[in-house]
Amino acid sequence: MKVLLAEDDVYLGELIVHLLKKKGVEHVDWVQEGEDAYDYALASFYDVIILDWMLPNGDGVSVCQRLRKHGYHGAILMLTAKDAVQDRVEGLEAGADDYLVKPFEIDELMARLKALSRRTFAPIQEEIVRWGAFEVNRTTHTLTKNGEQMILTPREFQLLDLLLQNKGRVLTRDIILDRIWGYDADVSMKTIDATVKLLRKKIGDERQQLIKTVRGVGYTIEK
Amino acid sequence: MKVLLAEDDVYLGELIVHLLKKKGVEHVDWVQEGEDAYDYALASFYDVIILDWMLPNGDGVSVCQRLRKHGYHGAILMLTAKDAVQDRVEGLEAGADDYLVKPFEIDELMARLKALSRRTFAPIQEEIVRWGAFEVNRTTHTLTKNGEQMILTPREFQLLDLLLQNKGRVLTRDIILDRIWGYDADVSMKTIDATVKLLRKKIGDERQQLIKTVRGVGYTIEK
């Protein structure tokens, strides 16, 4: 689970981050200002955003409103010190999915986060990289050419991905071995050549136009 | 908006029904027992179910649990007289999306209902999905082929539904586990394979033409 926390109180912020991590939330981003919350939310995907009601530089309610206006569909949980019905209603009207009144217990926060992320219908995030006539899907390990999907084996995919991420640079065998098999791997250099061959065959790269060999150095995909 | 209210207190029940209608909720069904709530929920579609914590003949928490187990994906709001954190957490853990502590104001109930229905309704969800020779009814959890109805178990249905909602993409085992069993579920990955097998058998997918395996990644239903 990936969470964005917008809380200006340093003590409370640190505490929540600490507790969330302890409870097994993989990734927690923490910002202290409303503007930052807005930017972070739009810049990457979060399962839940925890927004403090009062924030310097853009309060929680208006950040929430703007996010919804912008078409943001992820779950938003509002934190508030106020317990007045009218305020709570205002937060929900602004587009928050839930709120929690301070002070609260971490167990309740976790339960609410779980409930929220469970209900999130956000589409599965897909990272797609274009490469000439190909479309590379980094989450599903698939490669599409002219609408036709081909399936790369794990090794083939890792290699292609590595080469694409370093497009224009020549990767030495040492580096490839390190990045794909790990520095302590127990495989011979020849394995790399073999994998390159399998990948070339699968993508139809007969004349080695797509993945080029740099003799004496390694392999590369040109820019 | 269509709402199911499960509340045994006649006075409160009548009041809520009256107020909801006054606030513009088109359709309100009101039951007074836990078993009835369960049956009504599975029999037709509601935007939100308002479940009282204490109900004769099946309390709110267990009704909620059973509904989720059965693959019910509509929003559930729990009503409770208790304000103890542990009780609230218990309700959320049972699969409720939200709770409200009695006594509450009708404005707050309305705001929460709106927030809940907005969240579950945000993405367009077809009630009946066509899939080749099949017709999938997401409300009644049934699958029809050539007019012949087959019965899927909850798990089988959830899996099929998940795959169909993501037609054309490959779902990794991690994501499947997350979406069907929950990210903190305590089942082995093999359970997924087993469920896939049961589903394939039931829909007559001997050659794995309908549900395809993507080795090293997961499963998919192609577009």
Added chain:
DNA sequence: TAACAATATGACGAATTTGTGAAAAAAGTT
């Protein structure tokens, strides 16, 4: 162009992943 070094290729067994059926465990019904 001969000789050498680096890379490509294809085949084969080992390792990993997925499929399968049976049986245990859990949940739901009567």
Added chain:
DNA sequence: AACTTTTTTCACAAATTCGTCATATTGTTA
């Protein structure tokens, strides 16, 4: 409580992928 259905686990079978090796091909340099 007895019974049925569903879910999960487990052990083994089948399929696929991986890594190595022997050999072929290509490129470089003297």
